[in-house]
Amino acid sequence: MNTTKVDSSDILVLGAGQLGMAVVQALAPRLRATNDRLTVLVAPQAVDNPSAQDAEILAALRELGVEVLGQDLTADEQTLTDLFKRSKTVVNCTGFVAGPGTQLKITRAALAAGVKRYFPWQFGVDYDVVGRGSGQPVFDEQYEVRGLLRGQTGTEWVIISTGMFTSFLFEPSFDVVDLKRRTVHGLGSWDTKVTVTTPDDIGKLTTEILLAEPRIVDQVVYVAGDTISYGQLAQVVERVAGVPFEKTEWTLDKLRADLAVAPDDVMTRYRAAFAQGDGMWWDKSNAYNARHGLETVDVEGYLRTRLG
Template sequence: MSSSSINVVVAGGTGHLGKLISKTLLSPVYRPGQINRVVVLSRDDSSSVAQELKALGAEIHTGPVQADTLKGIDVVINAWGFMVPGDIKNALVRAAVDAGVKVYFPSEFGVDPRTLDVEAKIFASKVEQTDYAREVGKGALKVVEIYNGGFLGQIAQYAPAVGIDIPNKTVTSVGQGSATARVTFTSERDIAYSTVRFAILAAQDPSSVADKVCISGTNASWSHLAELLSKEVGTKFEVKELDDAPLRKKIEEGDFIAALRYAYGKGHVDLTTGQTSNELVNPGQELWKWETVEEYVKKTNGLSPA
């Protein structure tokens, strides 16, 4: 083990994104040279994912999280989703501070809710959790927010909900001029790779990583997506734009998908307009190649099951 290798905890490390982060930490690329211990917080240590991670070398922890649980840990990555109560996330932060953890990644990812021009209650808990971590950490705990735009791997999963109608060959965006608005998407694999790189860099030198970082795996407007789908399936997709007023109401009522569609159409998820940290975590794409929307459309056979 290298003297510079670090110990990492992944809360929700068996979940959708968490398991990819856990596997990356446990991969020969980083372990044992740069990563020493990997502790996964999970509700069920008997699950197939937990057992798989354990076989790869992870320590699975299912009990309450206290300072003793995080003793000797350098980085805590929170990959818990919306369903985990705020008091549990707050307890994780307090334990991290008491244990002397160096770096904490709150469960942000996705869209930065502070950029929206409409109140999105569904994102309010994310903001509160991050603010709480900084308040309790008092500067001793480095808090790093990661934003990656949309999840590339969920376009097919949520295609109808976000306005992609495969049977009727239409792509519908929200807002005037929204069809040409660029949207940043990052694959879950690339988010995991980037999170691990941020963790290593921030643990070694907190000043090397900003408090808020953005990564941009690929970019596409709904018009471009329609072109890609048309080419892949051999049938032209029509592009439509909807009035955003109905979605604003749904957003205020806490509709997550409505908030995403609004953010996409309004250009709030175009991370190319600001400085990204792509080169910091993956200089010159020497460590991996970012997955593109073109590759994703082909892989999913035009967003359809194989």
């Protein structure tokens, strides 16, 4: 495994976090069969001075036979452009950890580099429906990324809309389902829906979409592990856990009032956003995985594994 300099690569994956690793684990075996080179970009300190967790990730990447490149995404745009010129395809799995404006910068660099295909970090909700001015600065930036991609013809792009990570429904700080306190909060109403997908399924489906023939070009592709209302979610939680939960509906007015009091609180912003419904869900039967007979883990399957 090369951890210093990579001269060129067929596919460059940005990030080796939860989603990045899921993509690499699904993609690497498929590329070995075609002798295509796969490189993963990680933070420089993960290579130069790895923590115990970094060492585990590097060992897993070594086992997969991929090359590793240390590069800070906070670098200037020209540095990233020069880096991306080495690759035909860039798959962006970095998330929002690098701060506001990073996704726009990465996208501009990929376009300036003239990469053949770009998969942006859009593994989330339908930003076309959400639009600009949602009250979510991150959502606004994602909407602008789509504008950049659609405003050019030199680089093919594929956006994969996945909805929320399934596990996020059970994140205590998000406070939709709190398994320890046995509470469920319905955002907006009990009929409001949300689409969710596990990172492992996103990794597998991203690989299928990336390698699909005929090639998918300049499209938004929808995938879904599950599409569920908050009322249905409450029923699933009680059925799987085998105990009653305290159920409270948090109306959009209530969540907007919370947001007015704490406008900078990330989770308060997310709760208000996912209470809106529109753009946060799509019909699973029309999703790419359903249309192609690719199995995914639904909320009940995820929770049974977690509580098992």
